[in-house]
Amino acid sequence: MNDSKKTNAADGWMETYRAVVFPWHCDHLGHLNVRWYGHFFDDAGWHLWSRIGMSHVTFKARGVVTVVASIKTDFHHESGAGDLLLVESAFTRLGGKSLTMSQRMTNAESGVLCATQDVVEVFFGMESRKAAPMPDDIRTKLEAVVIALD
Numbered sequence: 001m002n003d004s005k006k007t008n009a010a011d012g013w014m015e016t017y018r019a020v021v022f023p024w025h026c027d028h029l030g031h032l033n034v035r036w037y038g039h040f041f042d043d044a045g046w047h048l049w050s051r052i053g054m055s056h057v058t059f060k061a062r063g064v065v066t067v068v069a070s071i072k073t074d075f076h077h078e079s080g081a082g083d084l085l086l087v088e089s090a091f092t093r094l095g096g097k098s099l100t101m102s103q104r105m106t107n108a109e110s111g112v113l114c115a116t117q118d119v120v121e122v123f124f125g126m127e128s129r130k131a132a133p134m135p136d137d138i139r140t141k142l143e144a145v146v147i148a149l150d
Contacts, residue, residue: 009100011147012090012091012145012146012147013088013089013090013147014045014048014088014089014090015084015086015087015088016044016045016048016051016087016088016089016103017040017044017047017086017087018084018085018086018097018108019040019045019084019085019087020083020084020085021036021079021080021081021082021083021084021085022081023081023150026079026080026081030080030081031078031079031080032079032080032083032114034073034075035090037071037073037105037115037117038071039073040085040087040105041073041087041103041105041115041117041119042132044087044103044133045089045103045119047089048089048090048091048101051089052091052142052145053141054086054138054143057088059138060126062135063125063126063127064124064125064126064132065123065124065126066099066122066123066124067092067121067122067124068119068120068121069098069120069121069122069130069142070119070120071117071118071119071120072117072118073116073117074114074115074116074117075114075115075136076113076114076116077107077112077113077114077115078114078132079107079114083107084107084108084109085105085106085107085114086105086106086107086108087103087104087105088103088104088106089101089102089103089104090102090103090145090146090147091094091142091147092118092146092147092149093143093146094134094139094142094143094146094147095134096133096134097122097123097131097132097133097134098121098122098123098131098134099120099121099134099142099146100118100119100120101118101119101121102116102117102118102119102149103116103117103118103119104116104117105117110126120126120133121122123138138144
């Protein structure tokens with residue numbers, strides 16, 4: 001399958017991670033263990049920020065970072081050893097101090113949807129150790145890339 005038509009930055013979804021499922025990723029039933037879905041999605045989330053030209057290093061220098069407030073993962077199709085996985089991510093909601101990042105994991109060869117994840121992140125003041133308003137320049141950057149889910 002040609003992945004190029006699936007990853008379309010024009011629709012707001014960006015490729016953020018690729019993985020190979022190895023036997024040690026699988027549980028006693030031969031399926032990709034849930035801990036690895038979390039691992040792959042977490043790594044992809046870090047890459048989404050860099051895809052829009054931002055980084056947590058930059059945030060930290062400004063005294064603000066994002067922290068995870070909630071994660072919801074839905075499992076749609078099993079994955080097993082030897083499968084090639086593709087994660088695409090997008091920012092899908094902006095609040096005053098928070099945002100939602102949505103991700104989808106597909107089998108890179110068949111295109112079958114394996115899992116989806118929604119992550120709510122809150123801007124967090126490094127000194128105050130509390131939720132903080134989203135900086136205006138970051139909001140402007142996010143407003144340019146946020147998409148509406150179907």
